[in-house]
Amino acid sequence: MGEEGEEGKEEKEGEKLERESESEECGRGGGGGGGPPMDTPDRSRIATPLYKFEDSPVFNYINNLSPFETVKPIRISQPFNSVNFASLPSIFTSPHVSSLKGSRFLRRHQFSDPSKPEFSSDNRNKVGSNDGVIDDAQDSDELQESFDPGSFIGEGPVESTYECSKLANVASRTLNYDYGSPDCRTMPCHGIDTNCVSKLAGTSGSVPFVQEVSQTGFVGSGVHLDGIRNIDHYKDWATMISDANDLLIFHSPDDADAFKGTLQKPLDSETRLCASLGSEFTHDEVSDLQKTQAVGPVGVEQHESENPPPQVGEEDHLKEIETTRDALDGTSLNKCVPVEPGEQLDNEPISNLHRGMRRRCLVFDMAGARRKHLDDSSSSGSSMLPQPDVNIESNDKQLVPTKPGNDSSHCILPGIGLHLNALARTSKEYSVVSHETLSSGRQLINDPSSTASIHSLNTGQDQYLAVTSMEGNMGLTESGVPGMEDASQASGYIASEELNQSSPKKKRHVQRRLENAGESEGCKRCNCKKSKCLKLYCECFAAGVYCVEPCSCQDCYNKPIHEDTVLATRKQIESRNPLAFAPKVIRSSDSVPEIGDESSKTPASARHKRGCNCKKSGCLKKYCECYQGGVGCSINCRCEGCKNAFGRKDGSGTIGAEAELEEEPEVSEKSVIHKSLHTNLIQNSSEQNPDSTLPATPLHSGRASVQLPFSKNKPPRSFLSIGSSSGFFGNQRFGKPSFLPPQPKFEKPIQTVQEDEMPEILQGNCSPIGAIKSASPNSKRVSPPHCDFGSSPGRRSSRKLILQSIPSFPSLNPKD
DNA sequence: GAGTTTGAAACT
DNA sequence: CAGTTTCAAACTC
Secondary structure (H helix, E strand, O other), rough: HHHHHHHHHHHHHHHHHHHHHHHHHHHHHHOOOOOOOOHHHHHHHHHHHHHHHHOHHHHHHHHHOOOOOOOHHHHHHHHHHHHHHHOOOOOOHHHHHHHHHHHHHHHHHHOOOHHHHHHHHHHHHHHHHHHHHHHHHHHHHHHHHHHHHHHHOOHHHHHHHHHHHHHHHHHOOOOOOOOOOOOOOHHHHHHHHHHHHHHHHOOOOOOHHHHHHHHOOOOOHHHHHHHHHHOOOHHHHHHHHHHHHHHHHHHHHHHHHHHOOOHHHHHHHHHHHHHHHHHHHHHHHHHHHHHOOOHHHHHHHHHHOOOOOOOOOOHHHHHHHHHHHHHHHHHOOOOOOOOOOOOOHHHHHHHHHOOOOOOOHHHHHHHHHHHHHHHOOOHHHHHHHOHHHHHHHHHHHHHHHOOOOOOHHHHHOOOOOHHHHHHHOOOOOHHHHHHHHOOOOOOHHHOHHHHHHHHEEEEEEEEEEEEEEHHHOOOOOOOOOHHHHHHHHHHHHHHHHHHHHHOOHHHHHHHHHHHHOOOOOOOOOOOOOOOOOOOOOOHHHHEEOOOOOOOOOOOOOHHHHHHHHHHHHHHHHHHOOOOOOOOOEEEEEOOOOOOHHHHHOOOEOOOOOOOOOOOOOOOOOOOOHHHHOOOOOOOOOOOOOOOOOOOOOOOOOOOOOOOOOOOHHHHOOOOHHHHHHHHHHHHHHOOOOOHHHHHHHHHHHHHHHHOOOOOOOOOOOOOOOOOOOOOHHHHOOOOOOOOOHHHHHHHOOEEEEOOOOOOOHHHHOOOOHHHHHHHOOOOOOOOHHHHHOOOOOOOOEEEOOOOOOOOOOOOOOOOO
């Protein structure tokens, strides 16, 4: 232990800062001002009183009361080791619970063990040591058990629950326990907890408090509260909690063990608590919340009864939990996200569920990619992920069976990426598919390395390479969820939708598409051979996304591994043409009037950014970008013999009968497209919360949203979008470029934004860029978005058509 | 699946 | 800016 302790210290040093900050938060959250981070001094304080406590007659009395002896600290810690978790039987609903049970089981065994005598001596020794704190906590547990025989019956869950509740309460400082609850168990538990607290606090007051508890047996809660309040170190407790959270977050279980430091122990205990919180949250959260708000036995009963997790209300629970956590604030549970595999993982996942939800892209992606794996989800999944996360996952899977349906998802959350995936699963719709998704880790995001890169991106670099999935880390939540679902759904349903479009021709098209796209639904992406996927030839690159497995590209550099190269190349291209990654098609919302030229009549009410240059295809084939994008040709087009079914360059051809005649199928498609557009727009509008920065949103809209009937139909890609976030190219935020998947040439570009939300640049008819790039209709290269809109007389609608990727800096294009 | 066509992107 | 080349998707068989 000593060795570990030192190691732990080293780590501790690094993390200490964070923890401290956490502590501060905690304090604020509690409203009591930040307590000092748990330091050695506190420990000493704590230790001393404990020592006395053991000597006190009360202590002896307690010992006499229960046949059980206090357990040695060491043993306690072990039960929570990752190993234990790993071995957890799938039967157990929540990992932590089982772990707890196991630990107790062990303890009891040991209790019966004649080694009892050790206990007193050991404890004393430990009290003085750093370990003492934790030991105390454990002792308190022991005491609890001894005090409350019922607890034995109730098993671990009860304890954990209480601990959790306690934590929550403490953190929130609400402390509105309703001790009036008839349930005796409740009382004892609280009392025990309180004892723990008091012990930890190490105040002299703790002793009397304990006495009362011991004497009264199940003393009124009021007493407990008093005891707690007496303790000035209450704050410390909160701090401890936060620290514990930190541990959860940053340390693997082993690390936690390593942290044998004084506080560490307590932290460990806390960690457990957290873990229990996490795993049990679903079950217990309600009760905890209730307690926090002056609740009573109801919640407790739930715990004791160990009712299977309520599936129906689970989400609600989660929400509540989140709320609670928010209240805890300081605890920064959300930080638990980057968890390492270990015992804690089991727990954390839950927390993560709440916080880190939104990696919809991942999910999205995964959903598509993973369908393949439906058959061998478990095996492939675990095998694919080399990292601990994988293991976790497997564990989770084991756990899954215990909780039927959605619940399983809750258990998951091993690593960030996985987490997200798991989260994704949270969405009910995806039980199976998403499940599979989790298992296969190949996607960029899933890839541990990628995950890491993502992190880095998030934190430090200019997000040029942004991962939408990161949202989760940022605490984005709810807003994203629906998106995820939608996205996933979209991907999932695409095929069916298409098929549903009954026209025979259509089916044919669809079939073809499917074939091309890859039956696997996989996203067949680019097929570059010479460009290394670093040129706009590459659809993936052009779309601002990394190439993924489905791609058939050769010598591909458009991968996270070559992030630098990708970024550099991208910059280069953008330097050449700032709008290079902008959506090719700018679509206005339904209500939006038109952009300028007659072509505006186009049903799609959208325009190709730069216009096509078709000579032979008559703009009736996908060679034509306008056609491909489902928009009519405009004045900007330099096409010859335009017959674009969506609108001719000369403006004659809206979707008119003519078009119909020529392109029967096309017309029907159009209508479909139209619908899809509407849907998309709606989604976008709802999602596009400017503040939501969420990269995911754009992505989501881009990828997830309605699939164009005739567009490539390539399934959604995985999602490491390049430059998706606001970083380097501020536009990214709005910009779809990165998000625009190839298929969406048509759809992606279109984005509706509330006017007020629009960046000024975009709003102005003449954006700087426009000024720079404004091209004559015939000009070959990029024509600024504003040009398209410029003439639009009718911008009445609140929504506008925005060129998402419009660079916000005019200065870039001096030359023009 | 191979070959052709096409037009955008890239280059000069 | 225009012409040419390169490239990969779209298309055909």
